[in-house]
Amino acid sequence: MSRETTDIRQEQIKKAVLDIIADEGLQNISTRNLAKRIGLSEGAIFRHFPTKRDIIKGIMEDVVNDLVGSLRNIVLTPEKSESKLFKYLCHNVKYLKENRGITMLLFSEAAHLGDNELKEKLNQILYEQKQFIIKMVKDGISEGVWDKSVNAEDVAIIYMGIPITFNIEFILNKNGLNAENFCKRMYLLMLKILQK
Amino acid sequence: MSRETTDIRQEQIKKAVLDIIADEGLQNISTRNLAKRIGLSEGAIFRHFPTKRDIIKGIMEDVVNDLVGSLRNIVLTPEKSESKLFKYLCHNVKYLKENRGITMLLFSEAAHLGDNELKEKLNQILYEQKQFIIKMVKDGISEGVWDKSVNAEDVAIIYMGIPITFNIEFILNKNGLNAENFCKRMYLLMLKILQK
DNA sequence: TAAGTTAGTAAGTAAGTACTTACAACATTA
DNA sequence: TAATGTTGTAAGTACTTACTTACTAACTTA
Numbered sequence: 270m271s272r273e274t275t276d277i278r279q280e281q282i283k284k285a286v287l288d289i290i291a292d293e294g295l296q297n298i299s300t301r302n303l304a305k306r307i308g309l310s311e312g313a314i315f316r317h318f319p320t321k322r323d324i325i326k327g328i329m330e331d332v333v334n335d336l337v338g339s340l341r342n343i344v345l346t347p348e349k350s351e352s353k354l355f356k357y358l359c360h361n362v363k364y365l366k367e368n369r370g371i372t373m374l375l376f377s378e379a380a381h382l383g384d385n386e387l388k389e390k391l392n393q394i395l396y397e398q399k400q401f402i403i404k405m406v407k408d409g410i411s412e413g414v415w416d417k418s419v420n421a422e423d424v425a426i427i428y429m430g431i432p433i434t435f436n437i438e439f440i441l442n443k444n445g446l447n448a449e450n451f452c453k454r455m456y457l458l459m460l461k462i463l464q465k
Numbered sequence: 466m467s468r469e470t471t472d473i474r475q476e477q478i479k480k481a482v483l484d485i486i487a488d489e490g491l492q493n494i495s496t497r498n499l500a501k502r503i504g505l506s507e508g509a510i511f512r513h514f515p516t517k518r519d520i521i522k523g524i525m526e527d528v529v530n531d532l533v534g535s536l537r538n539i540v541l542t543p544e545k546s547e548s549k550l551f552k553y554l555c556h557n558v559k560y561l562k563e564n565r566g567i568t569m570l571l572f573s574e575a576a577h578l579g580d581n582e583l584k585e586k587l588n589q590i591l592y593e594q595k596q597f598i599i600k601m602v603k604d605g606i607s608e609g610v611w612d613k614s615v616n617a618e619d620v621a622i623i624y625m626g627i628p629i630t631f632n633i634e635f636i637l638n639k640n641g642l643n644a645e646n647f648c649k650r651m652y653l654l655m656l657k658i659l660q661k
Numbered sequence: 662t663a664a665g666t667t668a669g670t671a672a673g674t675a676a677g678t679a680c681t682t683a684c685a686a687c688a689t690t691a
Numbered sequence: 692t693a694a695t696g697t698t699g700t701a702a703g704t705a706c707t708t709a710c711t712t713a714c715t716a717a718c719t720t721a
Contacts, residue, residue, distance in 0.1 A: 272668050272717065295491070295573050300709060310670050315710060317668090376572050376633070377491050392637060419657075423650045426634075430626015433633075437572070438622075441588060454619045461615075461658045468687065468698050496679060506700050511680060513698090 278317040281307050283328050290370030291440065295377050325378065329390045332371060336364050337397050344401045350409030354459065359452040361432045366448045372436040399425045406463065415463040424462060431455050466505055474513040477503050479524050486566030487636065491573050521574065525586045528567060532560050533593050540597045546605030550655065555648040557628045562644045568632040595621045602659065611659040620658060627651050
């Protein structure tokens with residue numbers, strides 16, 4: 270195998286984990302299978318990550334930086350809450366479509382309660398996303414466009430299920446699910462909850 | 466260990482799988498750990514199930530019979546759609562609270578795409594539940610209580626996320642989540658979507 | 662260009678995996 | 692009560708797991 274920098278290999282390894290989860294299932298992210306998919310020896314994996322757990326940790330940090338980061342940008346943009354919520358939802362769904370393995374990985378790590386550091390990272394990812402929704406809802410109420418009797422936290426809870434459901438359907442149906450169409454339809458339902 | 470019938474042992478083994486998933490995570494449902502939790506030898510497990518995969522299959526069949534079966538009963542009861550939807554949601558949430566490991570197990574098996582029989586079982590579980598919601602929504606529209614412009618399938622999709630989100634929150638928060646209160650609040654949001 | 666660092670490999674390691682075998686103790690029925 | 696079937700165990704199987712070791716080849720810099 271030709272030489273590459275650790276930076277490049279780390280990205281390849283993390284991508285391979287998500288691809289394997291999406292294509293072959295959670296049970297198949299062994300270091301052997303990982304190496305095979307990239308075309309490296311198994312030993313080379315451990316040149317770039319000290320342990321397998323560090324690969325998972327790295328992926329979760331990517332989610333915090335990439336997904337949560339870009340969602341934060343959408344929330345902090347000075348714009349109408351109504352169009353922000355739409356962009357937010359679509360971006361969220363699109364990210365999960367492009368990183369099919371992530372929901373499954375986060376979900377399985379949620380179960381792995383012994384590992385408190387990873388559990389904390391997952392909590393951070395979910396908690397922060399929830400706060401974003403709560404903020405957008407409250408902003409929309411302040412703007413006077415949405416029903417002030419609606420509970421922002423409840424809206425956040427029902428919202429959280431949307432991207433997850435998309436992910437499950439997408440993995441089961443494989444191709445037959447249009448992300449843009451999906452988020453448009455779910456957005457309209459969210460609006461019905463929020464409207465006066 | 467005292468002798469028990471295969472029927473009893475099978476129930477103990479399936480329960481142990483779900484308990485381990487909820488307490489220790491998906492990665493720990495090894496036959497060794499399973500035997501340890503029940504207080505049997507590893508060999509005894511294989512007296513009652515031919516393979517580990519058959520244990521998983523058995524659990525999925527339980528979900529079809531117990532959860533999907535009782536949800537079907539609720540849907541088929543001659544009653545107002547509004548109160549049926551409430552009972553349905555509460556029962557769904559309660560079942561997942563009492564069988565914490567199930568969502569995680571189904572989820573992880575969804576990833577395991579190679580095993581078509583299990584994938585089919587999962588598809589059945591999800592598809593049927595979706596059809597139940599669609600029926601209730603359409604019935605409610607026929608009764609004249611709900612908005613006929615609403616898309617029943619979209620409602621079913623947004624509904625599906627509610628029990629799953631509950632499960633995630635429940636596992637992460639552990640104790641601090643009241644199922645009855647949760648389903649009451651989510652029901653009110655569903656009503657906002659459905660009302661004219 | 663010599664020396665040091667980095668990225669790769671092949672072939673190990675100990676521990677864990679699902680599952681089997683050979684046999685013993687108990688329960689049911691002929 | 693003898694024969695038969697059922698449920699249990701301890702100790703094994705072959706294979707996989709995450710990770711290591713010893714060594715080589717290729718870049719980088721003094």
